[in-house]
Amino acid sequence: MQGCDEGVSAISEYNPNNGMITVMLSNYGDNVWSRMRKVREETY
Numbered sequence: 581m582q583g584c585d586e587g588v589s590a591i592s593e594y595n596p597n598n599g600m601i602t603v604m605l606s607n608y609g610d611n612v613w614s615r616m617r618k619v620r621e622e623t624y
Contacts, residue, residue, distance in 0.1 A: 582612075591616050595624065 582591040589612045592603040602619055604612040 589613075598624070 583589070587607060589606045589608065589610055590604065591612045592601070593616070594601050600623065602616065604616055604619075606612050606615075
């Protein structure tokens with residue numbers, strides 16, 4: 581699930597391969613997606 585509004589953004593995802601749930605919340609409108617990509621690269 582993901583979404584944004586002016587001034588906030590959020591993304592959450594479940595990886596069934598390792599059972600990992602990742603949730604990112606931000607008080608900036610567009611910065612969770614690039615950070616989530618970094619988490620994926622480092623943990624998956």
